[in-house]
Amino acid sequence: MDQYQYIVKGGNSLSGEVEIAGAKNAALGILAASVMTGETVTVKNVPDVSDIRAILKTIRTIGARVERVDRHCYRINGSMINRKSTVDNDDVREIRGSYYLIGALLGRHRYAAVAQPGGCEIGKRPIDQHIKGFRALGADVSLVPPGMVVAEAEVLRGTHIYMDVVSVGATINIMLAAVLAAGQTIIENAAKEPHVVDVANFLNSMGANIKGAGTDSIRILGVDQLHGTEYSIIPDQIEAGTFMFAAAVTRGDVTLRNVIPRHLDSISAKLREIGCQIHESDDELRVVAARRLGSANVKTLPYPGFPTDMQPQIAVLLGLSSGISFIHESIFEHRFEYVKELTKMGAHITVVEDKTAIIEGVEKYTGAILISPDLRAGAALVIAALAAEGFSEVGEIHFIERGYEDFPEKLRRLGAEIDIVETEAEKRAFMRRVI
Ligand code: UD1
Numbered sequence: 421m422d423q424y425q426y427i428v429k430g431g432n433s434l435s436g437e438v439e440i441a442g443a444k445n446a447a448l449g450i451l452a453a454s455v456m457t458g459e460t461v462t463v464k465n466v467p468d469v470s471d472i473r474a475i476l477k478t479i480r481t482i483g484a485r486v487e488r489v490d491r492h493c494y495r496i497n498g499s500m501i502n503r504k505s506t507v508d509n510d511d512v513r514e515i516r517g518s519y520y521l522i523g524a525l526l527g528r529h530r531y532a533a534v535a536q537p538g539g540c541e542i543g544k545r546p547i548d549q550h551i552k553g554f555r556a557l558g559a560d561v562s563l564v565p566p567g568m569v570v571a572e573a574e575v576l577r578g579t580h581i582y583m584d585v586v587s588v589g590a591t592i593n594i595m596l597a598a599v600l601a602a603g604q605t606i607i608e609n610a611a612k613e614p615h616v617v618d619v620a621n622f623l624n625s626m627g628a629n630i631k632g633a634g635t636d637s638i639r640i641l642g643v644d645q646l647h648g649t650e651y652s653i654i655p656d657q658i659e660a661g662t663f664m665f666a667a668a669v670t671r672g673d674v675t676l677r678n679v680i681p682r683h684l685d686s687i688s689a690k691l692r693e694i695g696c697q698i699h700e701s702d703d704e705l706r707v708v709a710a711r712r713l714g715s716a717n718v719k720t721l722p723y724p725g726f727p728t729d730m731q732p733q734i735a736v737l738l739g740l741s742s743g744i745s746f747i748h749e750s751i752f753e754h755r756f757e758y759v760k761e762l763t764k765m766g767a768h769i770t771v772v773e774d775k776t777a778i779i780e781g782v783e784k785y786t787g788a789i790l791i792s793p794d795l796r797a798g799a800a801l802v803i804a805a806l807a808a809e810g811f812s813e814v815g816e817i818h819f820i821e822r823g824y825e826d827f828p829e830k831l832r833r834l835g836a837e838i839d840i841v842e843t844e845a846e847k848r849a850f851m852r853r854v855i
Contacts, residue, residue: 423815423842424840425813425815425817426805426838427812427814427840427841428787428802428811428838429811429838429851430787430806430808430837431807432835432836432837433670434806434831434836435672435673435835437676438677439677440655440659442464442653443615443654443659444467444656444658444823445517445613445658446614447467447653448472448475448517448520449517449596449622450463450619450622450653451466452520453520453524453596453623454479454484454496455521455525456596456646457645458498459499460495460497461498461626461650462495462649462650465492465493465652466494467659470821470822471516471517471823474514474515475517476494478509478511478512478521481507481509482502482505483498483502484498484501485498504531506533506534507525507534512535512538513536513538514538515539516537516538516540517539518535518537519534519547520593520596522534522550522554522593523554523595526559526572526596526597530572530574530575530576532569532570540795541794543752543753543755544753549583549590550589550590551571552590553583553590553593553597557576557594557597557598557601557605558575558601559576576600576602577602578601578641578642580605580608581594581605581607581608582608583607583609584609586609586722588722590611591610591616594607595619595633595640599628600646605642607640610632610635610637610638611723612634612723613722613723614634614723616634616638618653620633622649625650627646627647628643628646629643654680655679658727658730660679660683660684661687661727664688665733665734665737668696668709669737669803670709670806670836671710672834673707673708674834676706676707678703680703681704686725687726688705691713693714694714695714696713697709712742713740713742715741715742715781717747718731718746718747718748719748719750720747720750728752728755730796731749732799733796735779736762736803738779739768740785740807744780745779746776746778747776747779748776755797756771756774758801759777761788761790762785762801764788764790765787765788767782767785768780784807785809786810787809789813790804790805790812791814791815792817792819795819799823799824802814802831802838805838806836806838817840837854
């Protein structure tokens with residue numbers, strides 16, 4: 421064993437309560453935006469995951485003061501950040517959300533030089549729509565030197581921007597630059613994801629004037645400057661959804677705490693459709709799955725459609741459901757890398773042209789040695805392992821740690837047998853303990 425990994429003994433139904441962390445993808449935008457003022461910004465409900473640690477480290481390296489108030493609360497002051505900083509280190513290139521520093525720094529200083537973003541290898545992931553938006557606002561954007569995005573403007577002027585594709589990243593990034601542009605910007609065909617709304621709410625709490633976030637037409641009236649604020653990030657829709665599928669696949673009974681049930685509607689609807697019970701209250705949601713579930717057709721779509729980030733998790737569930745299911749992935753090109761891993765466990769899944777998975781439900785999965793191909797697929801493999809007969813090992817868990825806080829601990833509290841092991845001896849000790 422040359423790396424730490426999860427070891428899982430499957431077969432336990434999950435039950436109990438789990439507290440959902442703050443939304444990673446909202447936090448990435450909000451933490452980047454927090455350096456758009458010289459005043460102090462306090463951000464609460466920040467998830468403690470590696471992508472967030474990476475963006476915090478990055479804003480520190482360009483001169484922001486970042487004070488950790490507690491595990492989930494940071495006080496950030498960007499008064500000392502250098503106008504001409506170059507944002508380039510391994511962390512920036514690792515994560516996707518670092519691209520929000522382009523919009524944030526361009527808005528604040530009219531200059532941003534940021535290394536091109538990384539993130540999971542789930543498709544081509546171009547940033548042409550971000551660049552198109554910055555240029556429309558009056559910035560010169562160049563990709564020289566190679567690997568960098570350099571955006572510069574004398575003045576940014578509000579304008580009418582039509583997005584060619586619905587992009588979460590581009591919508592947020594353009595919004596960041598436009599809040600400090602002169603005049604009105606309208607973003608048409610904007611993404612409507614909850615984290616787009618959360619970043620807009622955060623910016624408004626700093627004095628921005630954004631209307632229409634959550635619809636496909638966002639109107640931004642530029643202001644001269646932003647001020648300090650105190651803000652709490654929304655709960656993570658994708659972490660919540662992942663636990664909903666973990667409950668369903670293990671035929672469990674799990675209550676999620678600190679969620680916004682409305683953000684989970686497309687997931688709840690699919691689970692109900694195939695036979696799960698979902699009970700919702702203000703900020704809680706309970707999933708009960710007492711028996712084998714049925715088949716479904718799923719197409720990933722921008723919000724409020726079924727999220728692409730939940731696609732591997734629902735595939736794991738449908739792989740154990742009765743009948744034949746179809747999943748059509750319409751957002752990213754390479755999102756079925758996990759299928760070969762599930763096949764090792766006994767799943768019957770055929771992928772056609774990297775776009776459609778045809779899933780013939782099997783009675784059971786058998787434990788196997790698995791490799792996480794990316795963040796969400798890695799989490800999906802863990803929930804497959806929880807449902808499987810026998811032991812599974814899940815490697816490359818650094819992907820999972822990018823977006824799930826205390827994943828094994830939370831699962832253990834729900835009755836799962838899972839641990840992180842680094843050596844063969846630790847693995848054997850786990851096996852002895854749970855047998
Ligand atoms: C964000 C999320 C990711 C999620 C995805 C879709 C973060 C850090 N990541 O990724 O978890 O899976 O939204 O909900 O928030 N596109 C272009 N040109 C662009 C931008 C995007 O063609 O300039 C395309 C992409 O290739 C993709 C689609 O638009 O096919 C949606 O991508 P986008 O919403 O931008 O995803 P990300 O912001 O990368």
